[in-house]
Amino acid sequence: MLFSSLKLGGLTLKNRIALPPLTRCRSSQPGNIPNQRMVEYYTQRASAGFMVTEGTQIEPRGQGYAWTPGIHSQDQIEGWKKVTQAVHQAGGTLFCQLWHVGRVSHNQLQPQQQAPIAPSALPATNVRVFIETAPNEGILTSPSEPRALSTAEVKEVVELYRQAAHNAKEAGFDGVELHAANGYLINQFISEHTNQRTDEYGGCLENRLRFLKEVVEAVSSAFGSQRVGVRFAPLFHSTDEERVYLGLVESDPHHTYITAAKMLNDLNIGYLSIAEADWDNAPDLPISFRQALRDTFKAPIMYAGKYTLEKAQYVIENGWGDLFGFGRTFIANPDLPHRLAHQLPLNEVDAGSLYGGTEKGYTDYPTYSTP
C-alpha cells in the first residue's frame, strides 16, 4: 500500500512516502538564498512520492532562525528555480512550505531590529530562536517581546502570503503548504492562549480561524485550492515537554482542529498534514481524533512523527491516512523509499548537523550499497 500511487491535487504521486518540511539552515548569506547544496539535497530525495521544502519565510519579518531561506526576493525565487528544475528532472514533486514565525523571533532577525509581530503582544515562553553572532556562528536565545498587529496590518500579512504563493509559482513549485503548526503565526491566531484580539480575528473559534481562511483563499489565487496544503500540530496533553516544543497548547484541540478541518474541506484544499508529537515517549494521537479527521476531511491526509513502515501500514489499513512523512529517517537515508521497499538497513541521523553547517550531515549520507 505504501508503494501504491496516490492522487493529490491533480498530480499522481508515485508512492506514499514523503519528505516532510525540515529546516536545515543552510541557505546562502546574505539574503537567505537557496543554493547549489540545497539543489543537491532535495534532488537526492526525489524518489519520495511527495516532498515539502523546509519552512520558507514569506517576508523578512517571518524569520525566526538565522540562515533559513525565504521566498520574497527575486534572488530567492531564482535560487528556488534551480531546486524545482532539478527535482522535476529527477521525477520528484515539491511543494514550498510558506512560513511566518510571528512572535517566535528576535529583534536581531527583524528589519531595523523592530519587535516581532503577533496577534497579541504576548511573549513566547519556553521556546528558543537562533540568531547569528558571527559568520557561520550563532546562538539559541529567547524570542523578543512582540507587538500586536492592527486589523489593517493583519490584512496586509494575508496579502504577503498571496505574493509569496505567486513567487512560489514563478519559482516552479508544484504547490504550497501553509505552516499552521508548532506555535508560529497562523497557530498564534488559532490558539486562545496567544490570540486575545477583540476584532474579527479574535474571540470565538470562527474568528480565530479567519486568518487561516483568508490566507488559504489568498494563496489559492496563485495555484488553485487543490495545490494548497495546510499543516497542523494538534497536541492533546499540555505537559511541560509539549509546552517547550510548541510554546502553547489549545485547551480543546479535538474541537479546534476538527472544526478547522471542516473549514478546509469546504475550501477544497489539496491535503491536510498532521505533525504528531515526535519526542521520546511522546503520547500517541488519539484514535478518536484520527477517525474524526478522516470523517471530516476528504482529500489526502499526511501524517508525520516517528513513522516506520509498520506504523504507516497500520494507519493506511485503518483508512486514517494516505501519505507519510519520514523526517529524521529521510535526512539520514536519501534513498529511503528503496530501503523501505526492500527492508534494507537504515543509516542513523547525526543530531549535531541538523541545523546549519556544510555538506556534512546534509548531502553526504550514503545510499545503500551491498556490503
Ligand SMILES: Cc1cc2nc3c(=O)[nH]c(=O)nc-3n(C[C@H](O)[C@H](O)[C@H](O)COP(=O)(O)O)c2cc1C
Ligand atoms: C531538523 C528538523 C527540522 C524541522 N523543520 C520543520 C519545518 O521547517 N517545518 C515543519 O512544519 N516541521 C518541521 N519539523 C518537523 C518535521 O517535519 C516532522 O514532523 C518531525 O521531524 C517528525 O518526524 P520524524 O519523527 O520522522 O523525524 C522539523 C523537524 C526536524 C527534526
